[in-house]
Amino acid sequence: MSPSFGRGAMTNSWSDLQNAEVFLIAGSNCAENHPIAMRWINRAKEKGAKIIVVDPRFTRTASKADLFAQIRPGTDIAYLGAIINYIIENKLYDQNYVLNYTNALLKVSKDYKLEEGLFSGYDAKTRKYGVASWGYQLGPDNKPLKAENLDDQDSVFARLKTHYSRYTFETAEKITGIPAAKIKEIAETFSKGKPGTILYALGMTQHTTGVQGIRAYAVIQLLLGNIGKAGGGINALRGEPNVQGSTDMANLFNNLPGYLPHPISTDKSIRDYLVRNGSVQEKPLVALLKAWFGEHATKENDYEFGYLPKNNPSTNATMVKLFELMQKGQFKLLFNVGSNSLVSIPNRQLVRSALTKLDMLVVSDLYEIETAQFWREPGVKSSDIKTEVIMFPAAFVYEKDGTLTNSSRWIQWKDAALKPLGEAKPDLDLLDHLFKKIRALYSGSIEAKDAPILKARWDYGEVPSALKVLQELNGYDETTGKLTPTLADYLKAPVGAVSTGCWIYAGVTGNGNLAARRKNADTTGLGLYKDWSFAWPGNIRILYNRASCDEKGLPVDDKRKLIWWDSVSNAWTGNDGPDVVDKTKGPDTPEGKQSFRMNPEGVGRLFAANYMSGMPTTPPTDGLPVIGVRPAGLCVDGPLPEFYEPTESPTSNILHPKISVSPVALVLSSSPEIQKLGKPEEFPHVLTTYGVVEHFCAGGITRNIPWLNEIMPEPFAEFSKNLAKKIGVKEGDMVEVSSARGKITVRALVTDRLQTYKVNGKDTETIGMPWSWGFASLSPGPSTNELTIAALDPGAGTPEYKVCLVNIRRA
Amino acid sequence: MTRKMVLIDTSKCTGCKACSVACKEWNELPAEKTKLVTSYQTQKDFTTKTWTYMTFIEKYENQKMDFLMRKAQCFHCANPACMKACSSQAITKTVLGYVLIDHDKCIGCGYCVENCPFGVPKLDPIKKKSYKCTGCIDRVENDLKPACVHTCQPGALQFGERDVLLTQAKKRLAEVQKTHPKAQLYGEKEMGGTTFLYLLLDSPDVYGLPVNPTIPLSLTLWKDVIRPVGGLAVGGAAAAVVIGVFANLLKGNYHSNKEKVGNDPSSINKGGKD
Numbered sequence A: 001m002s003p004s005f006g007r008g009a010m011t012n013s014w015s016d017l018q019n020a021e022v023f024l025i026a027g028s029n030c031a032e033n034h035p036i037a038m039r040w041i042n043r044a045k046e047k048g049a050k051i052i053v054v055d056p057r058f059t060r061t062a063s064k065a066d067l068f069a070q071i072r073p074g075t076d077i078a079y080l081g082a083i084i085n086y087i088i089e090n091k092l093y094d095q096n097y098v099l100n101y102t103n104a105l106l107k108v109s110k111d112y113k114l115e116e117g118l119f120s121g122y123d124a125k126t127r128k129y130g131v132a133s134w135g136y137q138l139g140p141d142n143k144p145l146k147a148e149n150l151d152d153q154d155s156v157f158a159r160l161k162t163h164y165s166r167y168t169f170e171t172a173e174k175i176t177g178i179p180a181a182k183i184k185e186i187a188e189t190f191s192k193g194k195p196g197t198i199l200y201a202l203g204m205t206q207h208t209t210g211v212q213g214i215r216a217y218a219v220i221q222l223l224l225g226n227i228g229k230a231g232g233g234i235n236a237l238r239g240e241p242n243v244q245g246s247t248d249m250a251n252l253f254n255n256l257p258g259y260l261p262h263p264i265s266t267d268k269s270i271r272d273y274l275v276r277n278g279s280v281q282e283k284p285l286v287a288l289l290k291a292w293f294g295e296h297a298t299k300e301n302d303y304e305f306g307y308l309p310k311n312n313p314s315t316n317a318t319m320v321k322l323f324e325l326m327q328k329g330q331f332k333l334l335f336n337v338g339s340n341s342l343v344s345i346p347n348r349q350l351v352r353s354a355l356t357k358l359d360m361l362v363v364s365d366l367y368e369i370e371t372a373q374f375w376r377e378p379g380v381k382s383s384d385i386k387t388e389v390i391m392f393p394a395a396f397v398y399e400k401d402g403t404l405t406n407s408s409r410w411i412q413w414k415d416a417a418l419k420p421l422g423e424a425k426p427d428l429d430l431l432d433h434l435f436k437k438i439r440a441l442y443s444g445s446i447e448a449k450d451a452p453i454l455k456a457r458w459d460y461g462e463v464p465s466a467l468k469v470l471q472e473l474n475g476y477d478e479t480t481g482k483l484t485p486t487l488a489d490y491l492k493a494p495v496g497a498v499s500t501g502c503w504i505y506a507g508v509t510g511n512g513n514l515a516a517r518r519k520n521a522d523t524t525g526l527g528l529y530k531d532w533s534f535a536w537p538g539n540i541r542i543l544y545n546r547a548s549c550d551e552k553g554l555p556v557d558d559k560r561k562l563i564w565w566d567s568v569s570n571a572w573t574g575n576d577g578p579d580v581v582d583k584t585k586g587p588d589t590p591e592g593k594q595s596f597r598m599n600p601e602g603v604g605r606l607f608a609a610n611y612m613s614g615m616p617t618t619p620p621t622d623g624l625p626v627i628g629v630r631p632a633g634l635c636v637d638g639p640l641p642e643f644y645e646p647t648e649s650p651t652s653n654i655l656h657p658k659i660s661v662s663p664v665a666l667v668l669s670s671s672p673e674i675q676k677l678g679k680p681e682e683f684p685h686v687l688t689t690y691g692v693v694e695h696f697c698a699g700g701i702t703r704n705i706p707w708l709n710e711i712m713p714e715p716f717a718e719f720s721k722n723l724a725k726k727i728g729v730k731e732g733d734m735v736e737v738s739s740a741r742g743k744i745t746v747r748a749l750v751t752d753r754l755q756t757y758k759v760n761g762k763d764t765e766t767i768g769m770p771w772s773w774g775f776a777s778l779s780p781g782p783s784t785n786e787l788t789i790a791a792l793d794p795g796a797g798t799p800e801y802k803v804c805l806v807n808i809r810r811a
Numbered sequence B: 001m002t003r004k005m006v007l008i009d010t011s012k013c014t015g016c017k018a019c020s021v022a023c024k025e026w027n028e029l030p031a032e033k034t035k036l037v038t039s040y041q042t043q044k045d046f047t048t049k050t051w052t053y054m055t056f057i058e059k060y061e062n063q064k065m066d067f068l069m070r071k072a073q074c075f076h077c078a079n080p081a082c083m084k085a086c087s088s089q090a091i092t093k094t095v096l097g098y099v100l101i102d103h104d105k106c107i108g109c110g111y112c113v114e115n116c117p118f119g120v121p122k123l124d125p126i127k128k129k130s131y132k133c134t135g136c137i138d139r140v141e142n143d144l145k146p147a148c149v150h151t152c153q154p155g156a157l158q159f160g161e162r163d164v165l166l167t168q169a170k171k172r173l174a175e176v177q178k179t180h181p182k183a184q185l186y187g188e189k190e191m192g193g194t195t196f197l198y199l200l201l202d203s204p205d206v207y208g209l210p211v212n213p214t215i216p217l218s219l220t221l222w223k224d225v226i227r228p229v230g231g232l233a234v235g236g237a238a239a240a241v242v243i244g245v246f247a248n249l250l251k252g253n254y255h256s257n258k259e260k261v262g263n264d265p266s267s268i269n270k271g272g273k274d
Helices: A014-019 A035-046 A076-089 A095-101 A156-164 A169-176 A180-192 A210-224 A243-248 A270-277 A279-296 A302-307 A319-327 A348-355 A370-376 A427-442 A448-455 A466-474 A487-492 A706-711 A721-727 B018-026 B081-085 B111-115 B147-151 B162-176 B217-233 B236-251
Strands: A022-026 A050-055 A067-070 A196-200 A234-236 A333-337 A360-365 A388-393 A402-405 A410-414 A563-566 A571-574 A685-690 A716-719 A734-739 A742-750 A757-759 A762-764 A766-770 A804-810 B004-009 B053-061 B064-072 B091-093 B099-101 B122-124 B129-131 B157-161 B184-186 B196-200
Touching (some): A022 A180, A076 A169, A076 A180, A095 A210, A169 A757, A180 A210, A196 A210, A210 A234, A243 A402, A270 A279, A270 A302, A279 A302, A279 A448, A302 A448, A348 A370, A360 A370, A370 A388, A402 A466, A427 A448, A706 B018, A721 A804, B004 B162, B018 B053, B018 B147, B081 B091, B081 B217, B099 B129, B162 B184
Parallel strands (some): A022 A050, A022 A196, A196 A234, A333 A360, A360 A388, A685 A766, A716 A742, B004 B196
Antiparallel strands (some): A563 A571, A716 A766, A734 A742, A734 A804, A757 A762, B004 B157, B122 B129
């Protein structure tokens, strides 16, 4: 989403779902994995909204659909491409929106092309793209040239049209297994209903083409004019209560808090960093360094930029990569918090083998999860394992103060409801204790490498206070020591004058702890609830809401007014916080026209071009490299979504058979003995994996709750009646499911909710299996990740849990 | 005090089973050992420790899938067969519309078990007591919603005054019938009108519910005809025989062996009684 709209976050909110007229729920089984979503979807449905569900299985969510299509896992871009083609060919797009709020008119570089499944700039040796040709044609002012109209063959729009002209309903049917007529029905239903929203979750991201799938959603929503509007948007349903919060806090390896790009090894100074990332990152980066190193960070010492660890850009240190490196013996210690890696990482052999290479493993969790007792797994010879394992008892969510940031970007404060049981400690207490101990051990050291530990600002109190941490994220005026009142105050302050641990959280505690607000009056009837907690950024509830207004700054939808330009007070105002560059800059000004202010072009990006705004036209006199203002978010696998087969696929890509799978996917290949690839001759069926409503993620907690084990006691494999007949199995029998990497035995669930389908003319079967089990807990069961493949999306590093090839037989 | 109602709108139910967990939590009922029965259903039938559970029915016709979910629990009938059958006046009906078992009075005769047309009450053979959903009367009398209603996220369960909710249910039914022509209310008239009332998406038999639930004829004959007359007119030995036959009927000795459920999914109880 970030390369399309500028921010990598769900655009709308849970409570906004009630405003939609049509839903495309594809890649999300929200009835199971986000039960709260159904409250709002049901409300919209009561008002007559249409629900489309596309899924490899007829799920509990599908039971509420007006239109359901069973899709072959991993082929979404094929039918989404056909929908884009249909919208363009039938001129169903919102012309005004496309012209004013997207980059449709900008001229694409003449060097850009797509041939035989490869975009320009491909290097087969490194399996990476050079992105130079993915830019715009620039004028002398270094700004993109703009076409006169959408017919200009160089325009983004014309390129888009040509790109998707190959995606007919018939081609999409051959690839996806969804009948062409049904894809057409989906296209018609979704483009007719306005506003329309798209809901996705891990069903869309857990592919080697995950990012591009979401990009396809972005293209559809920008064409239909559905972004920035109540009831519209692309709603990324986050998989855990605080996933949004943890991503805000940089749980991805290539981020710093607040989505600042992580420095890399070639960044010797802040200046180097800004050359790559634009001058717009200077203030948040310096504010972050001030938050972390306080008075030690000064202009003279480059705000101690040298203290920050630097990434090696060629490593791509995703979760799977870490275990790959661990397996090669690169780590001595793993501190495993809030993750049951031995159950949740694809291709369990990798994790199992990697953990044995450690000197020490520390696990902090509520229960002794599988990861903590990997040496006890049946079949493992514990006497051969030298890894020392230490277990910290962690406090449960209700036993600690702090915030959870939900999918709606609402930062919600809660007080501990009870004291932790026994010796259990909140994570904050544990980390505070550790850090203080470590700092004491380094005390007196004059070695440069120890300076960050000794000089870090660490002032959360004797008994650490979660509120103080939140206040650090909000930020301070570093001269007066007072909390920065609002996001606007942070933005106004000169570089180096304010600190913030996460700039997008600025304002959350500036005027009292706004995250603790619990007023649930819905004065607008739109479900904005602006006095309930605090939404980043600046309490804006619906992102990019400038796009809900026309060129004059007036709402285009009378029933769902979010913001507007008030010509009396000469300011943007409304029911929601205006997502504009400057509240006082009217719709006639360049700033006031910007609908997607976080993008360098100021508009939504149909084509994810390589572009940096504000590049000077004359080289600087000091001979140093130039610094632009704002770079665009890029997709490393192409500026337009293209369909590629999953890494393990039962067929080949009919669009370009030579480049069948993603040419840049990160497939674990350094340990061929651990990761074998399966062929359809041996493993003819497609496996897709998922969670069930009764258990949470890797089941570390829920499999220890008897009431939850009662309502879902065991893992299973669900498949069609045809396949059951073929292998001589009936419901309730045990079956062995095998991939090139492993095999497990589970109960068979024979069902009509999965049907045999045709792929490129051949009958194909999908087998579905939940993945939440492991050998420990009150409800032990085989882990489905014994079968899955460690193949990752090249941009996000998300593993392709949703597709691999398997065989099945009666056990 | 007016009669209450819980509306179970199956068109909104997503089968998440939170209701059954909330029930166990509030009523302090232990978990039981289960396995997958059919589809996503893991609880086969009511037990003395399972007073509500989720049933799943997969109906595939003309390439169209209907995935029907229904929360099963006591209906709390206006004319409760269990109360009529009870040999020790342990079962009573409250003004709110709740049908309750007084465990101090219950002697475990099992007549309620055999005569409920929905197969709801279950007998604990050791404690010699019969158990079923209480409708969370202890919560309701303290101005709380029943635990299942309180926890329901998709809004499939609603609690309120019967008149008000029934009107709402009828309105909702008209809406639902546009996409599900066979949708109907179940419990409006059945068994004199039930406190737990369903909006079903299909006919009751698809859900395994009796289309016309009634008080068993044997029970009516016994309670309303034989017993009042028997003592007066018939001589000792003959009366003993008649009474003996009916007592056996009430205990269900003449029923087939339907309780013996194996692994065969076709034999499971879908929530109703056959």
